Amino acid sequence: xxxxxxxxxxxxxxxxxxxxxxxxxxxxxxxxxxxxxxxxxxxxxxxxxxxxxxxxxxxxxxxxxxxxxxxxxxxxxxxxxxxxxxxxxxxxxxxxxxxxxxxxxxxxxxxxxxxxxxxxxxxxxxxxxxxxxxxxxxxxxxxxxxxxxxxxxxxxxxxxxxxxxxxxxxxxxxxxxxxxxxxxxxxxxxxxxxxxxxxxxxxxxxxxxxxxxxxxxxxxxxxxxxxxxxxxxxxxxxxxxxxxxxxxxxxxxxxxxxxxxxxx
Amino acid sequence: xxxxxxxxxxxxxxxxxxxxxxxxxxxxxxxxxxxxxxxxxxxxxxxxxxxxxxxxxxxxxxxxxxxxxxxxxxxxxxxxxxxxxxxxxxxxxxxxxxxxxxxxxxxxxxxxxxxxxxxxxxxxxxxxxxxxxxxxxxxxxxxxxxxxxxxxxxxxxxxxxxxxxxxxxxxxxxxxxxxxxxxxxxxxxxxxxxxxxxxxxxxxxxxxxxxxxxxxxxxxxxxxxxxxxxxxxxxxxxxxxxxxxxxxxxxxxxxxxxxxxxxxxxxxxxxxxxxxxxxxxxxxxxxxxxxxxxx
Numbered sequence: 001x002x003x004x005x006x007x008x009x010x011x012x013x014x015x016x017x018x019x020x021x022x023x024x025x026x027x028x029x030x031x032x033x034x035x036x037x038x039x040x041x042x043x044x045x046x047x048x049x050x051x052x053x054x055x056x057x058x059x060x061x062x063x064x065x066x067x068x069x070x071x072x073x074x075x076x077x078x079x080x081x082x083x084x085x086x087x088x089x090x091x092x093x094x095x096x097x098x099x100x101x102x103x104x105x106x107x108x109x110x111x112x113x114x115x116x117x118x119x120x121x122x123x124x125x126x127x128x129x130x131x132x133x134x135x136x137x138x139x140x141x142x143x144x145x146x147x148x149x150x151x152x153x154x155x156x157x158x159x160x161x162x163x164x165x166x167x168x169x170x171x172x173x174x175x176x177x178x179x180x181x182x183x184x185x186x187x188x189x190x191x192x193x194x195x196x197x198x199x200x201x202x203x204x205x206x207x208x209x210x211x212x213x214x215x216x217x218x219x220x221x222x223x224x225x226x227x228x229x230x231x232x233x234x235x236x237x238x239x240x241x242x243x244x245x246x247x248x249x250x251x252x253x254x255x256x257x258x259x260x261x262x263x264x
Numbered sequence: 265x266x267x268x269x270x271x272x273x274x275x276x277x278x279x280x281x282x283x284x285x286x287x288x289x290x291x292x293x294x295x296x297x298x299x300x301x302x303x304x305x306x307x308x309x310x311x312x313x314x315x316x317x318x319x320x321x322x323x324x325x326x327x328x329x330x331x332x333x334x335x336x337x338x339x340x341x342x343x344x345x346x347x348x349x350x351x352x353x354x355x356x357x358x359x360x361x362x363x364x365x366x367x368x369x370x371x372x373x374x375x376x377x378x379x380x381x382x383x384x385x386x387x388x389x390x391x392x393x394x395x396x397x398x399x400x401x402x403x404x405x406x407x408x409x410x411x412x413x414x415x416x417x418x419x420x421x422x423x424x425x426x427x428x429x430x431x432x433x434x435x436x437x438x439x440x441x442x443x444x445x446x447x448x449x450x451x452x453x454x455x456x457x458x459x460x461x462x463x464x465x466x467x468x469x470x471x472x473x474x475x476x477x478x479x480x481x482x483x484x485x486x487x488x489x490x491x492x493x494x495x496x497x498x499x500x501x502x503x504x505x506x507x508x509x510x511x512x513x514x515x516x517x518x519x520x521x522x523x524x525x526x527x528x529x530x531x532x533x534x535x536x537x538x539x540x541x542x543x544x545x546x547x548x549x550x551x552x553x554x555x556x557x558x559x
Contacts, residue, residue: 064447069370096449106440109463119448122458170444177448 013081015040015181015211016061021075023056025068030056032235034075038228040180043203043212045226045243047219049263053235054215058183061213062098063091080180096123099174099210101184105166107158107173112150115158115169116140119177136176144172144202164195168202182206184214188221200225219259223247231255310536314529322530331494331516332523336531341498342411342506343538346486347479349415349502350422354475357419358426359468365427366434367456386424390484393421397489412502414490421485422475429474433467434460466553473546477539483510493519509535 016038023031031053038044046054059065061077063084076083084094096119107115116137120128128136137154141147146168150161158169167187174182184203188196196218203212204225216222222229222243229243231254239246239255250256257263321335328334369375397417407413437460445455491511499506513535517528 062447064443067443067446092449092451094449095447100447102440102443102447104440106444108441108444108459110459118445118450118458122445122448122450122454173448 017078019076024072026070040211041208042227043207044228045222046215046230047222048232052232054232058215062095099179099182101187103186104190105170107166107169111155112158113137113154115173140172140175144168182210182212310532314533317526317530338498339507339509339512343509345411345499350418350479353419354422354426358423359430362427362430366431382424394485394488410490410503411506414486417485417489418479425474426471429471430468433464437463466550469550476542480539487511
């Protein structure tokens with residue numbers, strides 16, 4: 001089913017499309033009439049000062065916000081052309097097919113191998129065959145350039161890895177579920193500069209095969225590691241353009257002010 | 265006076281503050297040391313007076329001569345029965361409730377009501393639990409005076425301990441692990457079963473220990489519901505009545521004439537020994553489990 005679906009997906013088009021999205025945490029409105037079109041196969045960076053709603057938007061795209069229990073939403077988000085807030089949609093399937101990477105690397109307190117297989121194990125009835133499992137582990141770890149570093153210690157606890165390796169593992173464990181879209185919430189903010197560079201490079205490598213939406217506080221990172229950039233302020237989208245355009249010729253004064261560090 | 269000389273030198277006011285702080289420190293230390301006294305006192309008296317009467321026969325033989333001689337085997341076995349059945353009842357109930365409260369329940373009036381109920385249940389005096397046990401289990405549910413009725417009473421009494429300890433250990437599992445699971449599309453139960461429970465075992469075990477050591481020593485709740493002054497046999501099922509260490513201690517100390525003076529202390533020593541042995545086992549387990557935990 002998975003492979004048929006991915007074959008049928010068009011090569012171009014939109015990964016995520018938000019229309020008239022409003023979101024409240026209790027009485028506080030965190031998103032105001034957000035309209036966004038995130039293109040497929042590229043890296044889109046969400047930037048803006050703290051509290052501008054960029055993480056909230058990201059967390060709406062796989063409906064993980066709902067776990068908080070006091071969130072209400074109006075408007076729609078379509079992912080790959082399907083309304084993820086539609087009446088028949090299962091949030092579990094949404095989360096399964098849209099990967100998420102968090103600010104602090106959060107590998108599960110299991111072995112490296114079990115972390116990679118975790119997603120598959122919770123989503124299928126029958127047990128994984130040993131050989132099949134081994135192949136999946138190797139493929140996923142190779143894709144995030146971790147295989148050669150950890151192949152001899154797959155049964156070690158994932159929490160013993162370095163932060164950089166942990167974050168790469170967190171990306172790798174999404175891959176067996178064949179996500180089309182990856183959401184990343186400041187994936188490098190807990191890492192040192194060298195590890196940041198390594199994870200950034202990885203994200204850049206994954207682009208093309210995956211549509212990546214990444215929230216970042218780091219202007220330099222947005223500039224060097226994204227194709228398009230979205231600037232948000234106070235729950236609204238202020239500007240959305242190609243990254244080089246935004247940093248060279250921002251259209252709005254707020255964008256220019258933020259990029260040049262006058263607030264934020 | 266030039267500022268140069270006195271910049272980093274002690275002032276008179278400071279001397280006074282320092283003296284005061286030393287005094288307070290000594291006072292607090294003294295009060296803390298006082299804590300140890302009752303523990304040492306109790307232990308040394310019981311060991312000094314109880315140890316001479318201790319022997320393998322004392323633990324393994326039934327009482328003789330109207331309980332003024334012989335051993336305490338029936339009471340020891342009875343206590344094991346009572347505690348084990350109480351644990352079998354309290355553990356599934358308490359752990360399930362704790363999982364619900366910690367992982368599923370939203371913060372609303374019902375949850376708050378349940379939490380208040382748990383706190384109050386913990387505050388109910390044990391003699392009140394005993395009366396409740398007589399009414400609910402002995403008479404209303406027709407368990408009669410039996411191990412089952414007594415263990416049910418003990419279970420009700422120890423439930424809050426199990427619930428609170430379990431809930432706290434569940435909440436000690438970092439939230440990012442749950443988020444990681446949810447973001448992969450795991451249900452709450454899959455998250456609990458695969459990640460939360462395996463990492464809160466040591467805390468749940470602590471709850472069990474606390475529950476057990478409290479149940480072992482309780483007297484009032486079992487006195488009216490299942491423990492007897494003397495039973496000429498060790499229990500064979502949950503509907504039997506039984507002797508128990510705690511009530512036996514009460515009886516040989518106050519109810520039975522002509523008991524040799526050392527006997528109650530030997531019973532007390534056994535009781536304390538059982539509790540300490542259980543705590544020690546559990547602490548060992550707990551440290552093993554915790555040693556494996558790294559995040």
